[in-house]
Amino acid sequence: xxxxxRVRKEWFMVGIVLVIxxxxxxxxxxxxxxxxxxxxxxxxxxxxxxxxxxxxxxxTEELTSAxxxxxxxxxxxxxTLAFFxxxxxxxxxxxxxxPINEWLLKGLQTVGCMPPPVSSAVILTKAVGGNExxxxxxxxxxxxCLH
Numbered sequence: 001x002x003x004x005x006r007v008r009k010e011w012f013m014v015g016i017v018l019v020i021x022x023x024x025x026x027x028x029x030x031x032x033x034x035x036x037x038x039x040x041x042x043x044x045x046x047x048x049x050x051x052x053x054x055x056x057x058x059x060t061e062e063l064t065s066a067x068x069x070x071x072x073x074x075x076x077x078x079x080t081l082a083f084f085x086x087x088x089x090x091x092x093x094x095x096x097x098x099p100i101n102e103w104l105l106k107g108l109q110t111v112g113c114m115p116p117p118v119s120s121a122v123i124l125t126k127a128v129g130g131n132e133x134x135x136x137x138x139x140x141x142x143x144x145c146l147h
Contacts, residue, residue, distance in 0.1 A: 050122060058132070066134045073134075081113075088112030 007014055023030055032039050089112070092105050125135040 066131070069134060072131075076134075085113040 028034055030036050030038055088109060092109055092112075095105060095108075121135050122132070124130075126132050
C-alpha cells in the first residue's frame with residue numbers, strides 16, 4: 001500500500017517517466033506529421049491551455065491590478081529583452097577565446113535572446129509563490145511579440 005501512496009503523491013513524475021518510455025519505444029508518434037501533430041498541438045493548443053488554466057484561477061480584478069504595475073512591466077521587459085541578452089553576449093565573448101565550437105556559441109546567443117517559455121514562467125512563478133497575475137500578463141505579451 002505504501003508504493004501506491006507514493007505513486008499517487010508523485011503522479012506527475014510517474015507520468016513523465018511513462019511518456020519518456022513511450023517516446024523511446026515508439027518515437028514516430030511524436031514526430032512532425034505524426035499522430036500527435038506537434039506542429040499544431042504544441043504551438044497552438046498547449047499555449048492556449050496553459051493560459052486558460054492559469055486564467056481560471058485568477059479573478060478579473062487581480063489581472064486588472066497586475067496590468068497597472070507599469071514599473072514592474074518595464075523592469076521585466078528591460079531585464080528579459082536587454083540586460084539578459086547583453087549579459088549572455090559578454091559571457092559568449094569570454095567563451096569565444098576558448099576552443100568551443102562556433103555554432104554552439106551562435107546557438108547559445110540565440111537562446112539567450114529569447115524570453116522564457118510561457119509554461120516555465122507560469123509554473124515556476126506559481127511554485128515559488130511569486131506574482132502569478134503579472135507573469136501571466138507578461139508571458140502573454142512576450143508571446144504575442146514573438147509571433
